[in-house]
Amino acid sequence: MIVLHLYNPETETWQNGDIKLLSLPLHGDQRLWLNLSNASADEQQQLLAKFNIHPEIAEDFLRERHPPKLESSNGFTLMILRAYAGKDFKDYPGHAQLSLLFSNQVLLYKCQLPEQDYAYALPTFDLQQPAMPIKDWVKHYIHAVSASYLEKLINFEDELSEFEDAMLNHGDDQKMAQIMRYRSVFRKLDRNLAYQKEMFADLLDLESEHLLKSLFQPVELRDFYEKFERLLSMTQMYYDQLGDLVSGYMSTSSHQINERMKLLTMVSTVFIPLTFIVGMYGMNFDNMPELHLETGYYWTLAGMAILALAMLLGFKIKRWW
Incomplete structure (x- = not known):
């Protein structure tokens, strides 16, 4: 099922409904927000055809698993992001894939979540919010994706400090197994964040030409890049620290065995x-x-x-x- 929100500038209100409300082309300051998270593949294909989306971009948008990507064609930009869908780093439940396909007046939104007990969801559309440019919605979701990592990484700093003390005083194989699980999770985070960092790094290239550059100011693009660059740096730092704990535990165990x-x-x-x-x-x-x-x-x-x-x-x- 496709959920549709249509903004009427004359009444300054949002209309909420299904695809029956859709009437193309949009006029004046009309804006359209479409949620395709629960839509079938056929419904998505029919909708993409109505907007004349390029076949290559449509194919990437329809895929359930796709690395973070940024691509533009025919006035539409496809942005695929990956948010962290777990409540902590003890296990890796998978990632939430957020696919945004947008123009100046239209935003097609799709969020795919892994099957898990922990109910995670990115912020959804709020009918009470005032009308805003499409780019502000996109910016809102970029910040939401980065926040899905940041809060957990900050909380993990204290947990890592306690874990480090426990390993030095009472290290055992059970704690060692937990460290290896953490390292496995951070290896996956590193891959996701590296994709997204490079995606925004390409936009900062002065020689690159991209539709997104016309929507966002350079300072905003740099802010996006720096957010994911910091997240990637924190992830790599924690991964290295966990590696140091492994090396320290192995050295201590080896010394005890030698004694x-x-x-x-x-x-x-x-x-x-x-x-x-x-x-x-x-x-x-x-x-x-x-x-x-x-x-x-x-x-x-x-x-x-x-x-x-x-x-x-x-x-x-x-x-x-």
Whole structure:
């Protein structure tokens, strides 16, 4: 089903309804906001045909999964954005794909959400708001997409600090597994944000010509770019910090294992000659003079004790323990 909002400049009111209200071409200051989020593929194709949308742009708009993209043709601009659809970064539920196809008077809106328990939604159309230029709606959605990342990234800073302290004091495999899940999520965020950062970076190129440049001032385009550039920088910083925690935990675990192995090695080194002595005097030969000494047992124990103490003293001198 297609939800349609038509602004009538004569009465300064919005009409809310379905596709039956649509009458082309639009006249004067009329504005049209169309929500295609729940529309079928056939309904979307028929509507795109009415607006004479270029086939390549129509194909990208109809796709359920598409990387962030910006393209213009025949007076219409297609902007595909990806918002973060999770409530935190413990797991990656997927992204909300926001597809905007707009001109000076028309905005076609489509938001595709992943299947999840957490009810996430981008801001929808408000009938009570006053009429505004189409570009202000587009700007509003760009800010909403960036905000879907920003608030969670800011909250994650405190969580990461607590997690870092926990890893240093009581690191274990369970916390290590959580770090790897975080790293997996941030790797996906990095890819989404990099697409969107580059998309707006291209608009800042002085040699590039794009319809969006005529809608937004350079300072607004730079603001869009800087928003996603900062989000990408924060994501990469957290990803690197999580990597440092992994390296630190592995180094600490390796050091602890080495210390245990060193202790076991020293114990084995001490007992090897003692075992040799015991094995030698445990042989069943009749002609072993030491076996007939009345104090042989005590001399042997004393010699073994002196040998063990001498080896331990040598380890201490060499600072092996």
